[in-house]
Amino acid sequence: MRDPSCDSQSGLRKGFWSTEEDRKLVNYIRKYGISNWCKMSLYAGLSRTGKSCRLRWMNYLNPNIIRGNFTNEEEKTILQYHSILGNRWSAIARKVPGRSDNEIKNHWHTNLKKRIITQDHPVPTIKxxxxxxxxxxxxxxxxxxxxxxxxxxxxxxxxxxxxxxxxxxxxxxxxxxxxxxxxxxxxxxxxxxxxxxxxxxxxxxxxxxxxxxxxxxxxxxxxxxxxxxxx
DNA sequence: AATCGTGTCAACCGCCGATCA
DNA sequence: CTGATCGGCGGTTGACACGAT
Structure with a gap:
């Protein structure tokens, strides 16, 4: 059997990550790569759930992630694929290199959705x-x-x-x-x-x-x- | 200067399919 | 085959920043 889920353990830290925690996770991944997130958290000396470590890496620490404002081209791509795929953020994220699904989801809710709603045009209901x-x-x-x-x-x-x-x-x-x-x-x-x-x-x-x-x-x-x- | 409202975004929660023992 | 666990996902929350009053 696998190890018991570390998610259910008590006493694990929650909330925002400290720079020290970030450093531990990045150093561990650089050294050993990504395998089992729960074990990684343990071995890296982090009092975090595996899920939390994964999320932090995927959305922030991963060097492939692009920080900063979305370009017009990126926004256009998001809008195109959202109209096709709906709220399938991970699928949309795969079409926007360097952006995480969480980032795209946030950007959609805070920017893009409003822009569409404020358009004067009624949305046609055509199949x-x-x-x-x-x-x-x-x-x-x-x-x-x-x-x-x-x-x-x-x-x-x-x-x-x-x-x-x-x-x-x-x-x-x-x-x-x-x-x-x-x-x-x-x-x-x-x-x-x-x-x-x-x-x-x-x-x-x-x-x-x-x-x-x-x-x-x-x-x-x-x-x-x-x-x-x-x- | 203090308070309030709003926007942003990092992180958590809960569900579910995939995988493993 | 079964049940436990993991990992991925979308929805939601809440802390913080900032502008308006």
Whole structure:
């Protein structure tokens, strides 16, 4: 059996970490690497739970963590992926190098969420499934050239998620989303190029795919307003 | 100068799936 | 297979900073 959980032990320190505790944890990890957090805490001479040590390392002490203000590019990435993944902060954090899930979560609640809420636009309640049925790709090419917003959508093969951005009209209803002008593609991973036709076709066939259905049910479409935030 | 309200963010809590003995 | 434990995750809390009154 493993050691009894150190989480349940009494007398362990809580609250903010001292510089001495930080030093002990960093020195231990530099010397022995990361293995069992509970044992690490013990061997490093820390009166902390393994969880607390892990959190401190992941969110603060890890040298790969970037401190400081979020860039516009980082914020844009967070907004894009949040609209697709919802509050899956760890998944979003993997798309923003150097930022921890906790940091992204905090930044979302203190900054980004407010910016979206304060947008003048009402959030349309459109299901992706419905949007796929109203699109004629020939019409897309020959339509009006003054779109008002962008919409991002995605396809996932399990490991990677590809994003596609379209200009769309601001005219929404519950049955139809009109795509007026193909814009450009945002590719999340190199080599994953998705053309606009296959994008919508795959979206349509996602009806058969439970995982994709779940993915799109979580999609809030808040990202429609992302570009407006930075325009 | 004191008080209050608000924003920020580090850290904790509790849940749950993965892993191990 | 089972139960205990670990580690990861999202939600929440609370201490602190700072500006307004």
């Amino acid at each position: 992706p499934k419905e949007t796929t049925k109203s699109i004629d790709l020939h019409d897309v090419e020959s339509s009006v050239e003054t779109p008002t917003s962008h919409v991002f959508s995605s396809l996932s093969d399990g490991d990677t998620t590809s994003l596609c951005k379209l200009d769309i009209s601001s005219r929404y209803d519950h049955e139809q989303l009109e795509v007026e002008n193909e814009s450009d593609y945002h590719i999340s991973s190199p080599g994953t190029i998705l053309d606009i036709k296959s994008f919508w076709e795959q979206l349509y066939y996602a009806d058969e795919d439970l995982e994709l259905q779940n993915l799109f049910q979580d999609t809030s479409f808040d990202q429609i307003f992302i570009d407006n935030l930075y325009s």
